[in-house]
Amino acid sequence: MSLLQIPLIKKYQRPIIKLYGLMALVDTGAVVPMLSLASELVEEKFHAEKILEKHMIGGIGGESYGDVYRLKDFKIGEMNFSIFDAFVPYEASLKYPILLGAPLFYGMTYGFDTVDGLFFVDTKDVSLNREFKLYELRGQLYPQIDGVLIQDTSLFLSNMPFGLWV
Numbered sequence: 001m002s003l004l005q006i007p008l009i010k011k012y013q014r015p016i017i018k019l020y021g022l023m024a025l026v027d028t029g030a031v032v033p034m035l036s037l038a039s040e041l042v043e044e045k046f047h048a049e050k051i052l053e054k055h056m057i058g059g060i061g062g063e064s065y066g067d068v069y070r071l072k073d074f075k076i077g078e079m080n081f082s083i084f085d086a087f088v089p090y091e092a093s094l095k096y097p098i099l100l101g102a103p104l105f106y107g108m109t110y111g112f113d114t115v116d117g118l119f120f121v122d123t124k125d126v127s128l129n130r131e132f133k134l135y136e137l138r139g140q141l142y143p144q145i146d147g148v149l150i151q152d153t154s155l156f157l158s159n160m161p162f163g164l165w166v
Helices: 038-045
Strands: 001-008 017-018 021-026 047-061 062-076 077-091 097-103 109-113 119-121 130-137 141-145
Touching: 001 017, 038 047, 038 062, 038 077, 047 077, 047 130, 047 141
Parallel strands: 021 097, 077 130
Antiparallel strands: 001 119, 017 021, 047 062, 062 077, 109 119, 130 141
C-alpha cells in the first residue's frame, strides 16, 4: 500500500494540482480526462496520437466537441499511465488545461486535505503503473482502467424491449 500526496495549489477554491507545468483540476464528477490544449501542442509535448475523431462530451459545463488522443507515460505524481487516453476539445480553455476524472483513481481511495493543501491517493495495493483507455460504445466514450470497463448500464437497459427480467 502506498499513500501518494500531491500538493494542491492553495490559492484556488477548487482542487488544483500542477502537472507538466500546467494547472490540473481534479474533477471527481468527470468521467473522461481532458487536455484543453491545442492538438498540435498535445501531439508535440506528450507524443500523442489521435485515436478517435469528432466526439461530443457533455457535463455541467455544457457540451464540448473534440478528438481523443492516446498519450504514453503520462504521470500524476508517482503514478505512471503507460497508456493515457484523453479528450482534446476543438476549443481550448486556458482556465484549467488538464482535467482529471474519477475513473483514473479507480480501485483507490482519494481525497483532499484542505488544511495542509494536499491531494492524497491511497493506492490500496493497486499498482502505480496503470493503463487508461477510452472506448466508443453507441456514440459515447467509456473509460477502461487496467482492463476494467466502467460503463453506465442504464444506457443498455433502457434499450431492452420489455425491461430487465430478474
